[in-house]
Amino acid sequence: MFSDDIISRVRDSVDIVDLISGYVSLKKAGKNHTGLCPFHSEKTPSFSVNPDKQIFHCFGCGAGGDVFKFIELQEGLNFPEAVRVLASRAGIPLPANSRSRSPDKKSEDERKDLIAIVADAAEYFRNELKGPAGSTARAYLKKRGVTDAMVQDFALGYVKPEWDGILRHLKQKGYAFNQMEKAGLIVKRNEGEGYYDRFRGRIIFPIRDISGNVIAFGGRVMDDSLPKYLNSSETPLYSKSNTLYCLDMAKEHGRKQGYFVIVEGYLDAIACHQYGVRNAVATLGTALTEGHLRLMRRFADKLVLIFDPDPAGVKASLRGFDLFMTSGMKVNVVSLPDGDDPDTFLQKHGHDAFAAHLRNSVKFMDFVLEQVVKRGSYTSIDDKVHRAEEMLGFITKIPSGIERDHYLKKTAEALDLDETVLRREIPSRPWRSASAPGGGRESAPVLVRGHRPKAEEILIHLMLKDEGIARSLKQQIRPQDFTDPLFQRAAQRIFEALNAGENFDTRALLRNDDEDLNNLILHYSVLETDYDDPQKHCRDCVDVIKQKDPEKKMKHLLKAIDEAAANEDWVEYRRLLAEQNMLGKRPDRKLGKRVPGA
Numbered sequence: 001m002f003s004d005d006i007i008s009r010v011r012d013s014v015d016i017v018d019l020i021s022g023y024v025s026l027k028k029a030g031k032n033h034t035g036l037c038p039f040h041s042e043k044t045p046s047f048s049v050n051p052d053k054q055i056f057h058c059f060g061c062g063a064g065g066d067v068f069k070f071i072e073l074q075e076g077l078n079f080p081e082a083v084r085v086l087a088s089r090a091g092i093p094l095p096a097n098s099r100s101r102s103p104d105k106k107s108e109d110e111r112k113d114l115i116a117i118v119a120d121a122a123e124y125f126r127n128e129l130k131g132p133a134g135s136t137a138r139a140y141l142k143k144r145g146v147t148d149a150m151v152q153d154f155a156l157g158y159v160k161p162e163w164d165g166i167l168r169h170l171k172q173k174g175y176a177f178n179q180m181e182k183a184g185l186i187v188k189r190n191e192g193e194g195y196y197d198r199f200r201g202r203i204i205f206p207i208r209d210i211s212g213n214v215i216a217f218g219g220r221v222m223d224d225s226l227p228k229y230l231n232s233s234e235t236p237l238y239s240k241s242n243t244l245y246c247l248d249m250a251k252e253h254g255r256k257q258g259y260f261v262i263v264e265g266y267l268d269a270i271a272c273h274q275y276g277v278r279n280a281v282a283t284l285g286t287a288l289t290e291g292h293l294r295l296m297r298r299f300a301d302k303l304v305l306i307f308d309p310d311p312a313g314v315k316a317s318l319r320g321f322d323l324f325m326t327s328g329m330k331v332n333v334v335s336l337p338d339g340d341d342p343d344t345f346l347q348k349h350g351h352d353a354f355a356a357h358l359r360n361s362v363k364f365m366d367f368v369l370e371q372v373v374k375r376g377s378y379t380s381i382d383d384k385v386h387r388a389e390e391m392l393g394f395i396t397k398i399p400s401g402i403e404r405d406h407y408l409k410k411t412a413e414a415l416d417l418d419e420t421v422l423r424r425e426i427p428s429r430p431w432r433s434a435s436a437p438g439g440g441r442e443s444a445p446v447l448v449r450g451h452r453p454k455a456e457e458i459l460i461h462l463m464l465k466d467e468g469i470a471r472s473l474k475q476q477i478r479p480q481d482f483t484d485p486l487f488q489r490a491a492q493r494i495f496e497a498l499n500a501g502e503n504f505d506t507r508a509l510l511r512n513d514d515e516d517l518n519n520l521i522l523h524y525s526v527l528e529t530d531y532d533d534p535q536k537h538c539r540d541c542v543d544v545i546k547q548k549d550p551e552k553k554m555k556h557l558l559k560a561i562d563e564a565a566a567n568e569d570w571v572e573y574r575r576l577l578a579e580q581n582m583l584g585k586r587p588d589r590k591l592g593k594r595v596p597g598a
């Protein structure tokens with residue numbers, strides 16, 4: 001393990017906003033920077049990063065901590081590994097003997113071996129393209145308009161039409177057959193002994209992971225033989241549902257421009273980059289998946305799909321509807337004229353014409369409306385009904401009420417139907433989840449589940465916000481004045497930290513032995529509620545806690561109950577009612593009120 005000194009040096013030399021911005025698109029909101037949580041699926045940002053305290057916390061799933069914790073969660077590392085990663089990022093040398101042996105060491109070693117073998121194969125393919133055997137392939141790429149610079153940047157390669165080219169090369173390098181097979185480079189013979197090359201007589205497109213390691217290959221023939229494209233099989237390194245072609249090159253451009261352009265093939269992606277559309281990525285023979293969206297969401301929350309206007313392409317695009325609606329990403333669609341794909345379009349018309357199409361992209365829902373309602377004319381009422389039903393099926397899945405309304409109107413207009421009739425047909429609010437308003441089921445606040453006394457909560461919050469308040473409270477109350485065990489532990493830890501006389505640092509309050517307490521501290525450190533008069537709030541809460549004034553406590557509670565009802569925050573409302581019951585006085589004014597979802 002590392003010394004505390006090394007750990008704090010590493011921690012202090014990495015800025016948490018810088019670090020997390022490399023993964024999540026963050027926007028400044030008050031004291032925090034917020035974005036879509038990389039650790040759970042959500043539509044509205046509940047992931048907050050606090051630069052003053054150098055911590056992050058997700059109000060949705062409860063994940064939180066400092067820079068090390070973020071790297072641990074994000075990269076799937078243990079603590080010592082996270083320290084190593086951030087130390088190397090900050091250029092801080094670590095003591096040589098601090099390598100720890102983790103249980104994941106074996107799979108990590110295997111991964112390294114596979115990356116090495118795939119890198120060797122990539123090198124071989126690249127040299128084949130440069131050498132005498134590659135002349136036809138070079139001519140083919142030239143004819144397709146791929147420049148030398150792109151051949152270089154995308155590290156394109158070639159493999160001769162023979163059965164054991166890569167096999168012999170890698171064997172010479174000392175690799176075993178089972179390693180080559182695991183890396184997806186060779187295939188076991190159906191009959192008899194031995195293996196043969198997966199890729200033969202093809203242009204080779206190396207597929208890289210987000211960090212730029214080659215993890216797999218795609219191969220394209222240069223004539224009409226089939227299959228036109230062939231990709232590596234799924235390997236421990238490569239899964240097509242979690243890999244996007246050239247995301248490693250596009251990620252920074254995606255972040256800067258706020259969106260990614262999604263195309264379908266290697267040559268489309270290369271043409272985009274060649275013509276300056278550097279935020280383009282391609283799927284690898286599969287429709288967009290949740291995994292793809294998760295990868296891109298770290299950098300931008302918007303996508304522009306270049307869609308194929310043939311009926312199969314339209315169908316495929318519509319199939320993405322549910323995924324796009326639940327992902328919380330903004331999705332726009334472009335269709336290129338005359339059956340062009342991005343490659344042919346760019347070669348013919350150049351960057352500016354393509355950029356104009358990107359600017360004129362339409363929202364995905366408008367595209368859906370176009371496809372379902374506006375195509376052709378309808379002759380029969382049955383046809384109208386059919387299309388209206390199909391649209392309602394889509395509309396009910398839109399999370400935003402305003403947008404649902406908008407598209408109901410548009411559908412009614414387009415089908416020449418009475419809007420109120422159409423509105424009546426809409427199934428009863430399936431989009432509304434059973435949990436509290438303001439957050440879907442997936443982002444139910446973590447810490448309001450229990451029955452936590454309001455006054456205690458406010459005091460903990462105020463202390464974590466303001467060291468002065470914490471110091472003054474330390475003189476007035478004791479941890480055991482808190483009735484909630486978790487708040488009691490929080491107060492204990494805060495007072496301990498103040499007694500230790502060190503600077504009052506949220507991160508110092510976090511310890512590894514109490515996950516619940518860590519979450520609570522992170523939650524209230526990041527939570528931004530403004531108290532108009534914190535000192536007065538403090539005094540009131542202390543009175544309540546010390547039970548000096550049960551009248552005041554009840555008044556306080558009733559006010560909070562009214563507020564919760566006004567905000568339609570029914571989780572909070574039920575919690576406060578329970579607290580009120582515990583105080584021993586049945587509510588007389590609130591009995592008639594029905595709690596939705598109860």
Ligand SMILES: [Zn+2]
Nearest residue numbers: 037040058061
């Ligand atoms: Zn989360």
